[in-house]
Amino acid sequence: MHLTLRQLQIFLAVAQTGSTTAAAALVALSQSATSAALNELESQLALRLFDRVGKKLILNDSGRVLLPQARQLLDAAAHIEQQFQVSDPLSAAGLRIGASTTIGSYLLPAIFAAAFSRAARAYPRVTIANTAQIVTAISNVEVDLGLLEGPTDDPDLVLLPWIDDELVIVAAPDHPILSGDTGSTIAIDALQAAGWLLRESGSGTRETVDQALRPHLPGLRSVGEFGNSEAVKHGAAEGLGLACLSRCVVSDLIGLGRLVELRTALPVLRRQFYLAHSRHKILSPRLRHFLTFCQGWVR
Template sequence: MRLTLRQLQIFLAVADHGSTMAAADAVALSQSAASAALKELEGLLGIHLFDRIGKRLILNDNGRMLLPQARQMLDAAATMEAQFHQPDAADAVGLRIAASTTIGIYLLPHMLAHFAQHSASVPQVTIANTRAVAAAVAAFDVDVGLIEGPCHEPELRAEPWLADELVVVCAPHHPLAARDGKVPLADLRQAGWLLREVGSGTREAVEHALLPHLHMLHSAGEFSNAEAIKHAASAGLGLACLSRLVVADLVESGRLVELRTTLPRLQRHFYLIHRRNKLLSARLEFFMQFCRDWAN
């Protein structure tokens, strides 16, 4: 076998950066060495992997076919190296995790503080919306993901992790806050709702919970994080349906009120996700088990 990991590394660098010059900088090689390695790889496979558009190299159909296999092989090689260089499974140095926004801001810091009591280091953390986290796990950019919405990537394994309660809140001076008794569905249908962006797990969970009862949501504003939504709600811009974790502080201080409605109890699940064909190192297994234990 003449195919080398170095050739695959350079192939991925070119795919990510669009040129052999930028790829060479990324992998600390000269441009001539990077170009030669790419040429050798294409020669071994007997195909071209890129189309040249001006000065840029763009993946063609062959390159797109090779891309996930190359990422998988390099990820497995990196996992082997790290596993033997770090024999202590509790040491999370080099471990990469991604969390969707609500988990990453309101839950993960407390988890990692507890994890640090059992480990010499904590993982490197990326926070993004659910869709971006799933994409990062699928591309081997991170080792494991914690998401707050359904996972639609077929190459990922999604394990139900935590149950989360969603509540409907508004400002104390919002007209619906003054209603006696439970707010009926008709009033909720007419209200303006503050929503997360498309691709957010919270947005998908809210739509999944509310649309069967309200049929549509009148948007009063769209925001890229839950923190902005809850402050917009406290300012009176509209209703919000958010995790109890997110709004607990403003409800406690009286800046938000939880509406009593005729809706059923609203719940969603958080999920632990990883690549189906990923080699799970002892460190990754240790961290995932820590997450499972935390849920219990």
């Protein structure tokens, strides 16, 4: 048996797209060459990897077993190439970073500016999504390192506590809950009765808000869910509802007077950010350097 990395690359492309025609575009081959390579792989393994449903190719149980192994082998091969192409551990070439939305939007640019030389003209490729999506990407070795806004119980991940983040409750200055007095302490029953703008399910911020507020506000009333914190922030500034967001997200509009931080009887709301990578991940010198830098970074 002589399996090749090219065969595994084609297998992954077919698994991702569901057809040899679409996969051919990803791997820069003709459809016939892609189909032939997949047939050869299945012949060498003496089993089918996909169920043929009309024109759609769907992974079967054998294909699902091969999928994570193929990803790991191709990931290892890519790191071997990178290791010998660039010897500078300070280079960001080839790194793939995944970040939860708040971290990716508000902290990662400053981290990159401090970690990498601006003369290098090469920064990591970044995927920004909600925490649940980044956890999946780390587990599938689609990103090398994840910066998460909440913990995960995924057994395939190495989870490293990182930095603390403070969440604050904000509203527009003319929101009725303030009654014209931006310095007053807001009662729990007033918070209970108010409408709230929330992040979508799967977001690290949403999970933290649920865990922190619902014990005190069991009937937390959502008047809108948004896929990113910017939309929540600006919605709150327009008076659409209250919001509970990271201080780093709302500090600009608080400074401009478009949002007010509410004083409440609730305890201080804090959460832990995490660094995470797959247990199967090969940590290259570049990745180790960036991981160490992040661990020592202070905002």
